[in-house]
Amino acid sequence: MRLIQNMCTIAEYPTSGSAAADCCGGAAGRRLVKIAVVGASGVGKTALVVRFLTKRFIGDYERNAGNLYTRQVQMEGETLALQVQDTPGIQVHENGLSCSEQLNRCIRWADAVVMVFSITDHKSYELIGQLHQHVQQLHLGARLPVVVVANKADLLHIKQVDPQLGPQLASALGCSFYEVSVSENYNDVYHAFHVLCKEVSHKQQPSGTLEKRRSSLIPRPKSPNMQDLKRRFKQALSAKVRTVTSV
Numbered sequence: 641m642r643l644i645q646n647m648c649t650i651a652e653y654p655t656s657g658s659a660a661a662d663c664c665g666g667a668a669g670r671r672l673v674k675i676a677v678v679g680a681s682g683v684g685k686t687a688l689v690v691r692f693l694t695k696r697f698i699g700d701y702e703r704n705a706g707n708l709y710t711r712q713v714q715m716e717g718e719t720l721a722l723q724v725q726d727t728p729g730i731q732v733h734e735n736g737l738s739c740s741e742q743l744n745r746c747i748r749w750a751d752a753v754v755m756v757f758s759i760t761d762h763k764s765y766e767l768i769g770q771l772h773q774h775v776q777q778l779h780l781g782a783r784l785p786v787v788v789v790a791n792k793a794d795l796l797h798i799k800q801v802d803p804q805l806g807p808q809l810a811s812a813l814g815c816s817f818y819e820v821s822v823s824e825n826y827n828d829v830y831h832a833f834h835v836l837c838k839e840v841s842h843k844q845q846p847s848g849t850l851e852k853r854r855s856s857l858i859p860r861p862k863s864p865n866m867q868d869l870k871r872r873f874k875q876a877l878s879a880k881v882r883t884v885t886s887v
């Protein structure tokens with residue numbers, strides 16, 4: 641996947657995907673991949689999205705109200721319109737998740753979700769299981785591609801989450817897992833988005849396209865050679881004539 645620079649626009653919550661795609665200049669008509677980034681407050685969601693889109697780590701942000709970033713990306717020879725929705729941090733209460741209607745709208749809108757926790761915040765890790773269940777419920781059981789990201793890997797000295805817990809949880813949920821340090825490493829961040837984008841892109845391929853590709857690989861039976869057919873017909877005919885005259 642290759643990010644196409646200078647095509648970024650930021651908008652408030654979208655009402656329609658295509659309208660947002662239009663505003664990134666020439667993206668209309670392209671396939672659209674919509675990714676929502678969710679997780680507890682302060683885990684680094686905004687930092688992660690900004691790092692992915694700009695390769696830069698910016699230390700401090702206003703508390704997030706939910707921005708949508710649109711960008712064109714090159715994926716397997718095709719230019720896709722990628723939309724990444726940053727979301728407000730989820731508050732964890734005693735009796736479970738408390739998701740605002742704004743957040744639920746983002747989750748319903750998305751083709752795929754990045755679930756972020758911080759290795760320095762055990763509660764943010766505990767949230768992931770519930771959040772995953774909530775996301776699948778909002779998508780009425782249709783399996784939505786999800787990647788689990790453990791952030792702040794540079795803060796090992798204050799970690800609260802054992803390193804093996806993240807991969808175990810992700811595998812139990814059937815998701816890919818990435819441990820990243822948004823502040824120190826761009827490549828892992830890029831790979832997490834890349835894997836997700838690819839999964840969505842493959843899921844979106846109309847079955848007809850795959851069928852078409854497959855059928856173009858299967859050799860077609862050759863059409864019968866007319867000259868050959870005529871020759872054989874003549875041979876058969878003359879043999880019959882010979883048999884008749886000899887009787």
Ligand SMILES: Nc1nc2c(ncn2[C@@H]2O[C@H](COP(=O)(O)OP(=O)(O)OP(=O)(O)O)[C@@H](O)[C@H]2O)c(=O)[nH]1
Nearest residue numbers: 681682683684685686687699704729792821822823
């Ligand atoms: N050390 C370190 N700090 C990070 C990292 N990623 C983010 N931070 C810091 O964590 C804090 C929270 O980052 P945000 O990106 O605002 O987190 P958020 O999840 O968007 O927070 P909300 O908007 O409240 O939901 C900021 O001070 C970031 O600089 C990281 O990988 N390492």
